Amino acid sequence: MKFSCIIVDDEFLARQRIIKLLEKHGNILVLAECKNGKQAIEEIQLRTPDFIFLDIEMPDWDGFSVLRRLDKVPYVIFTTAYDNFALKAFEINAVDYLLKPFDQERMDLSLGRMQDILQKEGAAKLSHKINDIIKAYNALEKGNRGSQFEIKKNGRVLTVPAEDIVSIHSDGNYLVLKTVDQKFLYRSTMQKVDAELSNSSFIRVHRSVMVNKRYVNRIAYKGNSEYKIVLKTKDFIISGRLYKNNVIPLLDEFER
Missing domain, CATH: 2.40.50.1020 (LytTr DNA-binding domain)
Known part of the structure; x- marks a missing residue:
């Protein structure tokens, strides 16, 4: 099962680091790289990724400001060099909080959590879809009667x-x-x-x-x-x- 993501970080090397750590995960597709909050909002709303890697401290808007400006917030893995934002991050249902510099093992653990959540959501959506089909069929049967x-x-x-x-x-x-x-x-x-x-x-x-x-x-x-x-x-x-x-x-x- 494939999942899509967008990487948001104002540092080029930080974005490249995430891409490098994702190489062993062939089912993760990077839709875009964003170097500031404004670009992130545009790309997230346009491409609707399954989840995003989001740096908290950026020169224009911080990560929390980006999320507040989105109509629909995707799942989030926060990335930051500072640990004082952790509590605030989890108050908005972040899937994980990666403290820079993080290694392959920590990235794998974070992606495992994310994929578990996305797969469960996919199963829930499928269940809802099946229920909708059943309701539509019952309604049609009622009309036929x-x-x-x-x-x-x-x-x-x-x-x-x-x-x-x-x-x-x-x-x-x-x-x-x-x-x-x-x-x-x-x-x-x-x-x-x-x-x-x-x-x-x-x-x-x-x-x-x-x-x-x-x-x-x-x-x-x-x-x-x-x-x-x-x-x-x-x-x-x-x-x-x-x-x-x-x-x-x-x-x-x-x-x-």
């Missing part, structure tokens, strides 16, 4: 695919499912069906109306946070003011 409606009519059960439904309207204890040429009564609530179709092409545009985006022809703003939604069936619906945030994303998709 709501992709058709079973309608009881005259002792028979009719199956109406959700993709054939143009709009859904609340009517007392029932919902009216409108297709291009038919209407069906379906015993349920708008809230329940809205949740079941949350991952589909349906959007709630009114307290008592949902529409299938596939059947929207155009949308026009009427004022007072209301929109006129014209369907391909020539019917139209006036959206509710409380649902304007559901309608606004559609404006770029349809002719105003």
